[in-house]
Amino acid sequence: MGIWIISAILVVTLYLLISEVISVDLTAIGIIVLLVVTGLLSPKEAVSGFANPALITVAAMFVVSKGLIRTGGIEFLGRKITNVAKTNVNAALALILFSVAVSSAFINNTPVVILFIPVVMTMCCELGLSPSKFLIPLSYASILAGTCTLIGTSTNIIISDLSNEYGFGSLSMFEISIIGVPIALIGIVFMLIAAPRLLPDLANPVCRIKDSEHRQYLAEIQLKAKSRFLGIHPGEVKKHYPDLEVLELVSNRTIYHPGRDAKLVCEGDTLLIKASLNSLITILQEDGVELPSSEKDLVLGAQKDAPIVVEMLVAPGSSERGYKVSQTGLARNPDINIIAVKRTTRHIDERQIEEIRLRTGDTLLIWCQGSTLESLRSDNDYLIIEDVYEELVHKRKAWWAIINFIGMIGTASLGIADIMTCALTAAFLMVVTGCLQMRDAYRSIQWDVLLLIAGTIALGLGMQKTGASELYAKSFLSLLHGFSPTIILGGMILITSISTQILSNNATAVLLLPIAISTAVSIGVDPKPFIIGVCIGASACFATPMGYQTNLMVFVPGGYSFKDYMRLGVPLNIFVVLAGSLLIPMIWKF
Secondary structure, eight states: OHHHHHHHHHHHHHHHHHHOSSOHHHHHHHHHHHHHHTTSSOHHHHTGGGGOHHHHHHHHHHHHHHHHHHTTHHHHHHHHHHHHHTTOHHHHHHHHHHHHHHHHTTSOHHHHHHHHHHHHHHHHHHHTOOGGGTHHHHHHHHHHHTTSSTTSSHHHHHHHHHHHHTTSOOOOTTTTHHHHHHHHHHHHHHHHHHHHHHSOOOOOTTOOOOOHHHHEEEEEEEEOTTOTTTTSOGGGGGGTOTTEEEEEEEETTEEEOTTTOOOOOOTTOEEEEEEEHHHHHHHHTSTTEEOTTOSSOOOOSSSTTOEEEEEEEEOTTOTTTTSBGGGSHHHHOTTEEEEEEEOSSSOOOOSSGGGOBOOTTOEEEEEEEHHHHHHHTTOTTEEEEGGGGGGOOOGGGHHHHHHHHHHHHHHHHTTSSOHHHHHHHHHHHHHHTTSSOHHHHHHHSOHHHHHHHHHHHHHHHHHHHHTHHHHHHHHHHHHTTTOOHHHHHHHHHHHHHHHHHHSOHHHHHHHHHHHHHHHHHHTTSOSHHHHHHHHHHHTOOOSSGGGSHHHHHTHHHHTOOHHHHHHHHHHHHHHHHHHHHHHHHHHSOO
């Protein structure tokens, strides 16, 4: 009876995951509820997935990935790629794919693809190229690279932990690299040759002239004794911050114009500048640079009640309209520091920040403590746009993030500590060293993914406990009766690959791993090749846009149709299945 019940739950789960009638996290909760209500699992067994080391590791890796991204390494790489593309488009495509692959082998591939999409779109806009030639390969390269290391994708971490639970040992950091790296390299070379020929050459629908005025803020900065800008001409500041423009230099109440006057910067001088968000925040974190109206330095770190940078939009009907910035309640509040002002519709005529008269739609860039921000939410004069903080890149913390990440990889690879301990330590250090704040760490975690992992782990436990996994394995064996273990392994990889086109790769791995292990045990061979086969097959999700979330991310920007994925994806899928079937038995003997 238990097998029938678990099978019914499995069918309903598959339907809900494929149709997305309800969200995946709600589906996961429903799985746990049904397993408990039907008595297949005890309450403790049903929620055991939440204490699973794989789930904790995946959560920690989200935080580590966010810390690496927030320090600007990938953004820097993106600029270099655009420069290469100006001279050789094919070299740019190769550089993009290999850069994405290397990044995705070690950090979560979803944010990597998110970061590279605008890099590709900007490059295509500047050079008149079609993004449809680049974006599907971008997604596929990130997926291929996920099979290169244990932490390349959360699927590998889950399979490794479940393998250990079933008594067949966990995977080491680079164990899967033996097969993952060759497959990834050959797959990328194939895309470099095939993508320009098989993918459509579509016009870029989202190219638009950059509204530099909209993206730049007007601000004043004062230079103190330690500033590295003392003794230079104001125009030379641009060498350090290319998207920063010095409009005026104010010294002893005299205004100097950089384009006309030869006046050099002295201690105590004030610069009126126009700059992007990141340049503005970065220069304010330098020694000897501060806001004229602030007595405190801007330090973005992990301290309690850490500073937060936000935009505040002057709301329609605001009582602050028509008042000078210096006359507003924000300026009079000692806990709030006004950094800059931005106006999107008209030029700002005033030459001093404090003299600007506010209008509806004006944006004030401020920094304050987190506790102060909470009190501002009830202010009807302004609309808080909190997400501006997500755009900040903490370049000064880049070395901390890199050292932290290398330490995590090194200790896990050498076996000094298990991967969960290493990932948790790295996540902790990302916050403590100020690479990101706790609020960003919480936001970086994809809770729906964690719930799905916990729910499918519970379902897998239910399948094992009722004997359903063994029954499914025998049914699978009956289809391949009399064939060699290599053919059966190939069939297992193929089924896993087909399943991952319509389910998430995590769900596919958790559901099929018990079947793969049972199949290997039934034919009297070592389950390790089948465990590796599930790793390879679960990541072979190239044939449909629904196969993986990065495939969906590039769907609209690239202007793709369903068949565009099949043109490049089906050959890749066939290659991965065949390569896995032939190479795995050579490395992991039956």
